[in-house]
Amino acid sequence: xxxxxxTLYYSPKACSLASHIALQESGLSYNAVCVDxxxxxxxxxxxxxINPSGSVPALGVGDAIVTESQAILTYIADLSPESELIxxxxxxxxxxxxxxxxxxxxxxxxxxxxxxxxQVYAGEDPHAIAEVRGHANKKLGKxxxxxxxxxxHSLYALGSRFxxxxxxLFVFYLWSFDERIGIDLxxxxxxxxxxxxxxxxxxxxxxxxxxxxxxxxxxxxSLDRVPEAKT
Ligand SMILES: N[C@@H](CCC(=O)N[C@@H](CS)C(=O)NCC(=O)O)C(=O)O
Numbered sequence: 001x002x003x004x005x006x007t008l009y010y011s012p013k014a015c016s017l018a019s020h021i022a023l024q025e026s027g028l029s030y031n032a033v034c035v036d037x038x039x040x041x042x043x044x045x046x047x048x049x050i051n052p053s054g055s056v057p058a059l060g061v062g063d064a065i066v067t068e069s070q071a072i073l074t075y076i077a078d079l080s081p082e083s084e085l086i087x088x089x090x091x092x093x094x095x096x097x098x099x100x101x102x103x104x105x106x107x108x109x110x111x112x113x114x115x116x117x118x119q120v121y122a123g124e125d126p127h128a129i130a131e132v133r134g135h136a137n138k139k140l141g142k143x144x145x146x147x148x149x150x151x152x153h154s155l156y157a158l159g160s161r162f163x164x165x166x167x168x169l170f171v172f173y174l175w176s177f178d179e180r181i182g183i184d185l186x187x188x189x190x191x192x193x194x195x196x197x198x199x200x201x202x203x204x205x206x207x208x209x210x211x212x213x214x215x216x217x218x219x220x221x222s223l224d225r226v227p228e229a230k231t
Pocket of ligand 1: 014015016037042054055056057067068069070105117
């Protein structure tokens with residue numbers, strides 16, 4: 001069946017928000033099922049059958065399951081080529097999209113996780129937990145400066161057009177306001193501008209609104225400050 005029936009398993013304001021935004025942007029029809037990680041829904045046996053790693057997002061595709069944000073984002077974008085959510089295969093821009101997504105997943109996300117859930121890396125030893133969290137806090141400042149430098153002066157991560165990379169980055173912009181972060185983060189004007197531009201999109205607001213109807217989460221006021229594009 002094309003397009004296949006799609007079910008997104010997500011948790012509010014988790015990295016699954018990127019996939020939620022991508023589905024909404026794609027115009028494809030889909031079901032969204034909340035698996036609230038704060039309530040431990042992801043550790044229940046019925047979810048572990050869907051994704052044995054116990055994490056969100058997972059995407060039900062007919063009777064198959066796709067996991068991992070990068071794979072899901074790419075797949076959604078490819079299912080809806082008319083939405084132009086990722087550059088065409090074989091282009092340098094496509095390679096750049098994967099470069100971004102892989103860096104986000106393997107480096108930026110991992111740094112946030114080390115702050116929010118240091119036990120994943122440190123075990124239960126309080127000293128090790130403090131070490132992991134302290135190191136990650138310092139590292140996060142550097143990572144956000146790296147986002148600034150990677151973004152350059154373009155409107156979106158891949159240039160002048162919105163893509164799944166921006167949906168993915170949007171999540172980590174929201175997370176940069178999390179109260180568990182123990183240091184003052186550097187100014188991040190390019191990241192802020194990208195997030196504010198992303199927030200002007202109807203599909204982005206619709207995905208966020210659906211999640212906030214399940215569990216209301218705060219949004220930074222900076223999202224409403226869209227800078228004028230430089231000519
Ligand atoms: N590499 C995975 C990571 C997924 C992941 O870590 N998801 C988090 C939410 S952002 C999760 O489900 N955590 C489960 C937990 O905290 O117990 C991806 O990129 O999709």
